[in-house]
Amino acid sequence: MMYQLSEMQAALLPVPGLDLHGKDTREQLSEAALRGFFRIMEIWAVKDIDARALLGGVSNGPYYAWKRQPPRLLDGDVLMRISYLVGIFDALNRIYGEKLADEWVRLPNSNRIFGGETPLAVMMQGGIPAMLMVRRLLDARMAGA
Numbered sequence: 001m002m003y004q005l006s007e008m009q010a011a012l013l014p015v016p017g018l019d020l021h022g023k024d025t026r027e028q029l030s031e032a033a034l035r036g037f038f039r040i041m042e043i044w045a046v047k048d049i050d051a052r053a054l055l056g057g058v059s060n061g062p063y064y065a066w067k068r069q070p071p072r073l074l075d076g077d078v079l080m081r082i083s084y085l086v087g088i089f090d091a092l093n094r095i096y097g098e099k100l101a102d103e104w105v106r107l108p109n110s111n112r113i114f115g116g117e118t119p120l121a122v123m124m125q126g127g128i129p130a131m132l133m134v135r136r137l138l139d140a141r142m143a144g145a
Contacts, residue, residue: 021076033082034070053124084131091138
């Protein structure tokens, strides 16, 4: 069974001109973004400590509060990170079968951009630029490059 993105998750995919730092946009997307993020972390079997790093180093208190009750307003940086992860999740499910799509971020990768590391480790260490790099790699693979 392939995972489908909800309409709100699809709305988080990076769109030219979408201002994820604008208050109205953040209010509209924050709750659904976090629900989608936590679902992806569950599907990918990402540990909480690693999920916190993907969110930009969120500390324990806010992270577990967000898991219980997503806030109505996230920081634009957090929304951007989630947006890239949703795009990566979507691309993986389009490119690979469900099993590989769900494991891919945790598998060592010989592609030179990963240097033998897992995509998850690279994204945790490299933050938004690394997430963008992974997203572009997967977009290129979807385009047949």
